[in-house]
Amino acid sequence: MKILMTPAASLREPSQKIGEITPAIKKLADEMIKLSLEWEDEHPHEISSALAAPQVGENVRMIVVRNNSEDKSDKEFTALINPRVVSESGRLITDWEGCLSVPALYGKVARRDSVKVAATLLDGTEVKIKADGHLARTMLHEIDHLNGVLFVDKIRGKKKSFARLHTEDGALVPVDYAEIADDADLWGD
Numbered sequence: 262m263k264i265l266m267t268p269a270a271s272l273r274e275p276s277q278k279i280g281e282i283t284p285a286i287k288k289l290a291d292e293m294i295k296l297s298l299e300w301e302d303e304h305p306h307e308i309s310s311a312l313a314a315p316q317v318g319e320n321v322r323m324i325v326v327r328n329n330s331e332d333k334s335d336k337e338f339t340a341l342i343n344p345r346v347v348s349e350s351g352r353l354i355t356d357w358e359g360c361l362s363v364p365a366l367y368g369k370v371a372r373r374d375s376v377k378v379a380a381t382l383l384d385g386t387e388v389k390i391k392a393d394g395h396l397a398r399t400m401l402h403e404i405d406h407l408n409g410v411l412f413v414d415k416i417r418g419k420k421k422s423f424a425r426l427h428t429e430d431g432a433l434v435p436v437d438y439a440e441i442a443d444d445a446d447l448w449g450d
C-alpha cells in the first residue's frame with residue numbers, strides 16, 4: 262500500500278460508508294498512519310496532518326487525523342469512521358492548504374473557521390468533535406476526500422491562489438494559474 266497521487270482514480274470516486282469495524286479496517290487505519298509518518302520523514306518542510314482512505318486506494322469513509330499537527334514530535338493520530346460535518350460556523354478564512362496526493366502544490370482555500378463533526382472511533386464509540394482553526398480546515402479537507410473532492414477544485418480558475426513548495430528550503434513560490442489550468446492529471450475529468 263502507498264499514498265496515491267493525482268490522477269489516481271480512487272481520489273475522484275465517492276467512498277462507501279463503513280458498516281462494521283472489522284480487523285481489516287483497523288489494519289487499514291494503522292497502515293494509513295504509518296504511511297503518513299513515512300511521508301513526513303521524506304518531506305522535512307511539511308507536516309502530515311491527516312490522510313483519507315481513498316488516498317491509499319481504499320474508497321471507504323475513514324480518515325486519520327493528527328492529534329497535534331503543531332508538534333511534529335507528537336506522532337499520534339485518531340482514526341475517524343464515517344465522519345460527517347454536522348455544522349460549520351465562524352468566519353470564512355482563506356489560508357494555504359496542501360495535500361499528500363497533490364505533490365508540492367499549495368492553494369489558498371476559503372473555509373469556515375469552526376466545524377462540528379460526528380464520527381465513530383475504532384472501538385465503536387460515537388463522538389462529536391468541535392474543531393476550530395487548522396483542525397477545522399483539516400477535517401473539511403479530509404471529508405472532501407471521501408466525496409472525491411480535492412482542495413484544488415475549490416479554487417479552480419482563481420489567480421494568485423496557487424504556489425509550489427520549494428523542496429530545498431520550504432518556501433512557497435507563486436504559481437500562475439495559467440501554468441496549471443490545463444493539467445488534466447490535477448483536475449480529473
Ligand SMILES: [Zn+2]
Nearest residue numbers: 359360361362
Ligand atoms: Zn488531501
